[in-house]
Amino acid sequence: MSTTADQIAPAHDEHHAPRGLLRWLTTTNHKEIGTLYLVFSLTMFFVGGTMALIIRAELFQPGLQIVEPYFFNQMTTMHALVMIFGAVMPAFVGLANWLIPMMIGAPDMALPRMNNWSFWIMPFAFTLLLSTLFMDGGGPAGGWTLYPPLSLQTGAAFPFVILAIHMMGVSSVMGAINVIATILNLRAPGMTLMRMPLFVWTWLITAYLLIAVMPVLAGAVTMLLTDKYFGTSFFNAAGGGDPVMFQHIFWFFGHPEVYIMILPAFGIVSQIIPTFARKPLFGYASMVYATASIAFLSFIVWGHHMFTVGMPLAGELFFMYATMLIAVPTGVKVFNWMATMWRGSMTFETPMLFAVAFVVLFTIGGFSGLMLAIAPADFQYQDTYFVVAHFHYVLVPGAVFSIMAATYYWLPKWTGHMYDEKLGRLHFWCSAIGVNVLFFPQHFLGLAGMPRRIPDYALQFAGFNMISSIGAFLFGLSQLIFLWVVIKCIRGGEPAPAKPWEGAHGLEWTLPSPAPLHTFQTPPQIDPSEAHG
Amino acid sequence: MNPPAPSPAVGIRRTLRSALFIVVAMFGFGFALVPLYDVLCQVTGLNGKTSGVVAQAEPMRVDEARTVTVEFVASVNLDAPWEFHPDVTKLQVHPGRFYTTHFYARNRSARAVLGQAIPSVSPGPAATHFHKIECFCFTQQGFAAGEGREMPVTFRIDPQLPADVHTVTLSYTFFRLPEQG
Incomplete structure (x- = not known):
């Protein structure tokens, strides 16, 4: 672990590298590890997506048609765990690996061997997690939040789930430490903190969130484990514990966690919009401070997940106002993006389409979040489909769209080929329409009182559920277009120039496409006019 | 270089x-x-946690003018083989005075079991004003197979109880403790 990039990089030549599977297993190159993360994430996206389609297929009509309720519960739980820890987080880590060294003029990540570790833990963690579906008593079915005492009723799968979560946690903590060490120590001379591209800034802040809260989750699941197997009573009222305490500890992790999944998305969008608006980002410094404020506030709002659990009035009010305060820095960001586009010479290539859709649709998710933050109103919304609609709006057309935007934007740099613009646009329109047909009706279902995590529902919810399921299949199947575009782009296509987007700024575009395995062995000169993308 | x-x-x-x-x-x-x-x-007093220690029995001014309703709730945890209920479900009390009421529990299984009752007071702000000087919840309760008995709780409501609280609910959940040895 003490081996750092500057010690090994000069001696590290491509022709020494092993070939085939061993090359990927032993690689310490940030670009190869980035690719591994992205491929892993895409795989998990389809695994988790399949689970989502099982859920939506069952909910297509009232009554039980396709799966047993218990299996349905396993699907909702696993869908969440796979998508959060397997799809969204590794995708951002993959992008960080690929892009951060290129954006700050570093030869590699600061801790390349730890980088290899932090990736290769992931496939094992998810093999473990997914294998629980085939165990006696099935996989975890009490929801991804693992609330006791329900989660303690999980069968043989329980310790495997806990161990898998520990492994994911170790992996993301190692990835985060690597990002921090890289950004703080390996910036090219002249790349001051306030000249860093915004993607780098958002990741730096995200990495601090990760190392602050993943250990808390590790502690919480460890307590669950000892409660179940070693006779402790952290959450067991009979022994003097309190199950509500788990919710406090869990959401102390859980709320920063949702910002871990959105801050890098803010960074991506802040790179893409200026490129296609052909204007510098409006309010760069305010973007940095807004990101930092959001990160800070995320630590003091966890109680808004627990308004109905029982809390003194002062607590409800505190968490309500603190949560609403987050709308201020988030609003700063949204207005900055709009101001960047204002009177810009905009063109709408696929990355820009996804980025603009991100701004619009994420804001819808933000607004429903504000509604949920109103403590008295939350008593109606709690645990209904309104909550499901809210967090899917911020995570799917929010986080996932930003990852797709990033993929289209940097794919020419990664592969050396232009992607198929026509197919890209087709993918965008199918996804954008699908995602709204899928999630918008869920707002109505929630307001009408449909609870979340149920395999069957009352007849009055039938219409909107059917629409939602149709949207789900449209959205899900249109991701096959995405897969096809990516594969097609890797295999060939029009050669990409070093800077395929005329409005793009930043060090990564000074490198040839595809980016060679080793870049910036000697630090580049920083042109201040090119600073922060 | x-x-x-x-x-x-x-x-x-x-x-x-x-x-x-x-x-x-x-x-x-x-x-x-x-x-x-x-x-x-x-x-x-969040979550209705009354203080775990036995309350002091010093005399307190009794507030005859004020009447508070105390409700008693008994519930049994999922896998515990008890019959468990309060003798009376409701008492009208004056703050400051001691009252004693009983809960009845019976072991329905054919084996000796050990139980522990966990109290909770609602609404939360009332919890710190609910004092017990004797309670079956202070100790573990052993029951022989089929044994049933009355268990006392002696309590007093503090006159400091916020004026807007008119009803206090004392709820017990009876848990089965793991078998010893």
Whole structure:
């Protein structure tokens, strides 16, 4: 672990590298590890997506048609765990690996061997997690939040789930430490903190969130484990514990966690919009401070997940106002993006389409979040489909769209080929329409009182559920277009120039496409006019 | 090539150290939340936690003018083989005076079992004003197979009880404790 990039990089030549599977297993190159993360994430996206389609297929009509309720519960739980820890987080880590060294003029990540570790833990963690579906008593079915005492009723799968979560946690903590060490120590001379591209800034802040809260989750699941197997009573009222305490500890992790999944998305969008608006980002410094404020506030709002659990009035009010305060820095960001586009010479290539859709649709998710933050109103919304609609709006057309935007934007740099613009646009329109047909009706279902995590529902919810399921299949199947575009782009296509987007700024575009395995062995000169993308 | 700055390896090691420190500290903080939570609940009466210790029996001014309804609720945890209910479900009490009521529990299984009742007072702000000087919840309760008995609780409501509280609910959940030996 003490081996750092500057010690090994000069001696590290491509022709020494092993070939085939061993090359990927032993690689310490940030670009190869980035690719591994992205491929892993895409795989998990389809695994988790399949689970989502099982859920939506069952909910297509009232009554039980396709799966047993218990299996349905396993699907909702696993869908969440796979998508959060397997799809969204590794995708951002993959992008960080690929892009951060290129954006700050570093030869590699600061801790390349730890980088290899932090990736290769992931496939094992998810093999473990997914294998629980085939165990006696099935996989975890009490929801991804693992609330006791329900989660303690999980069968043989329980310790495997806990161990898998520990492994994911170790992996993301190692990835985060690597990002921090890289950004703080390996910036090219002249790349001051306030000249860093915004993607780098958002990741730096995200990495601090990760190392602050993943250990808390590790502690919480460890307590669950000892409660179940070693006779402790952290959450067991009979022994003097309190199950509500788990919710406090869990959401102390859980709320920063949702910002871990959105801050890098803010960074991506802040790179893409200026490129296609052909204007510098409006309010760069305010973007940095807004990101930092959001990160800070995320630590003091966890109680808004627990308004109905029982809390003194002062607590409800505190968490309500603190949560609403987050709308201020988030609003700063949204207005900055709009101001960047204002009177810009905009063109709408696929990355820009996804980025603009991100701004619009994420804001819808933000607004429903504000509604949920109103403590008295939350008593109606709690645990209904309104909550499901809210967090899917911020995570799917929010986080996932930003990852797709990033993929289209940097794919020419990664592969050396232009992607198929026509197919890209087709993918965008199918996804954008699908995602709204899928999630918008869920707002109505929630307001009408449909609870979340149920395999069957009352007849009055039938219409909107059917629409939602149709949207789900449209959205899900249109991701096959995405897969096809990516594969097609890797295999060939029009050669990409070093800077395929005329409005793009930043060090990564000074490198040839595809980016060679080793870049910036000697630090580049920083042109201040090119600073922060 | 002139080395402009000290090798980044030193800086990386320093960053690594401080980051690992944050990780370890936050892991510890997760566990520190446990006692922190207990203290917070004790101080505020959050979650209806009455103080675990036996209340002092010193005389208090009895507020004859005020009547508070105390409701008694008994519930049994999922896998516990009890019959468990209060003798009366409701009492009208004057703050400051001691009252005694009984709960009845019977072991329905054919084996001796050990139980523990966990109290909770609602609404939360009333919890710190609910004092028990004797309670079957202070100790573990052993039952022979089929045994049933009355169990007393002696309590008093503090006259300091907020004026807007007219009804206090005392709820017990009876848990089965793991078999010893």
